[in-house]
Amino acid sequence: MAKTSSPQETTSRVDPVTLTVIEKGLQQICSEMDLVHEKTSFSPVISEAFDRSNGIYGREDGRMIAQGELGLPIFLGVMQETTRSVLEERGPLDDGDVILINDPYRGGTHLMDVKMVRPFYYNGKLWCYLSNTGHWPDTGGMVPGGFNSTATEIHQEGLRIPPVKLVEKGVMDPEIVSLVLANIRVSEERIGDIKAQIAALNAGAKRLTGLLDRYGEDVVNEALVELEDRSERMMRANIETIPDGTYSATAYMDSDGVVNEPLEIKVKIDVRGGDISFDFSESSPPCMGPMNSVWATTLSSVYVAIKHIFPDVPMNAGCFRPIEVKRPKGTFLFAEYPRPVAGCAAEASQRIMEAVFLALSEAIPDKLFAAPAGTSGNISLGGVDPDTGQGYIMYYFSGGGYGGWWEGDGLTNGCSTIGISKSQPVEILEQRYPLLFDRYALREGSGGMGRFRGGFGVSYRVRLLRGEGTASFLMEHGRYGPPGILGGEAGAPNQITISQGGTTTSPEHFSKGEGYVLKAGDWIDVETPGGGGYGPPGERSEEARRADLEQDYYPEPGDPAK
Structure with missing residues (x-):
């Protein structure tokens, strides 16, 4: 993501009260999607542990518009990349369609994090996309639960699903469902989780229609521009509290599960004014075992780390603009097919964040x-x-x-x-x-x-x-x-x-x-x-x-x- 200059102060035609109500209304829609997802899921990991997330994403590029406060932070950047991948590969989608995808290399995490993307139409026109993620307890593979510590390729980890149309114009495809359920364990539970994710998307569509009916499409669109610009300004102001300079640190992972040697995550962070960039290019090379991290997870890990440090910045695409993460090709933090990735979202991501925290603790110990x-x-x-x-x-x-x-x-x-x-x-x-x-x-x-x-x-x-x-x-x-x-x-x-x-x-x-x-x-x-x-x-x-x-x-x- 390239650096951008600070946005100019703009005068919005949306009054401050309406702007705040729309911002909170969008968050509430996502939170209600989270609750529907949680309350209707069969699997305890979703219904009891809340391992899921729902959000609203832009129709042009999949950028984040809003995510509920009840969703997992790691999916902040991940679902943005997933939605973008679906837009690029599947092109225009009809009202009522739902895409099913869990491919880590297409903006995903590990195979157990299964995502759905639905276009949202308002007055007959595509307005945005609604996307969610739910952790399924199993998607096949060598071991129950999918956390295979000795996998050496993605095919050993479970069923890999490219963006396929699970629902077409409101009708679920029984052949896609049969194919998925035939390749996973305890399939009678998974059909419940599938329907829960679809129900969450449907709830979001209903509530979003109500918001647009109340305030009008033009007002909400203008509010989105202003909200993104405000988040960018707030993030830049926070970054400016970090002294200019280059900071570095190394975090260590136990092993990749196959070769019993530590993996190194080396980060260099460059701060210049309101811009901050991250370079992980000196980290360990791609590993044999499942601790490789795909790009979407690596990127989102940095976003979440910065949000830990500056938690008050509202979450939307604007707060990501000052943050540049260089693609660490040639390292285990930029996994490419067929590298195994079962540990990327749950484990490698947290070591990435640890490296960021350690590096910046030198510069801002009063915030870390x-x-x-x-x-x-x-x-x-x-x-x-x-x-x-x-x-x-x-x-x-x-x-x-x-x-x-x-x-x-x-x-x-x-x-x-x-x-x-x-x-x-x-x-x-x-x-x-x-x-x-x-x-x-x-x-x-x-x-x-x-x-x-x-x-x-x-x-x-x-x-x-x-x-x-x-x-x-x-x-x-x-x-x-x-x-x-x-x-x-x-x-x-x-x-x-x-x-x-x-x-x-x-x-x-x-x-x-x-x-x-x-x-x-x-x-x-x-x-x-x-x-x-x-x-x-x-x-x-x-x-x-x-x-x-x-x-x-x-x-x-x-x-x-x-």
């Missing part, structure tokens, strides 16, 4: 924080419940500690840095699947020490109650804990322990592994990372140290570590 846990903690368990004879796939992700910041300790058990998802209630999972959570607790002492310590991760044990299941893991920060900044210590690294027939093991690749066959009574322990510390530990106040000891968060000097 030490590294968060930075992993979604993906775990999948699939099998057949002998009590019902039905197949199942449990996909679960968990929270971790956020880094200490300039005014306090980090958040404990926070969600991943790419989303606003929450862990699914264990009671719901225990009702649906043949398993039991023996323990779910804070991982006390896991936050890195500092003037302000990192927040804590979580510790849980899940045990298979009956039958046989196959587990796979795709996590991060097992080799290295989340780093501290300004002299702070790193948080505790991720730890996985598997018990099979009374014998305990841990994955060779620290946080990644697959093919673990569990029988009744076998269990899995997961200890998620704590956040990094902010500032030297010696500067931590006596009051804060005493509180930690009183809560028994850390052992006293000389006591054995927890």
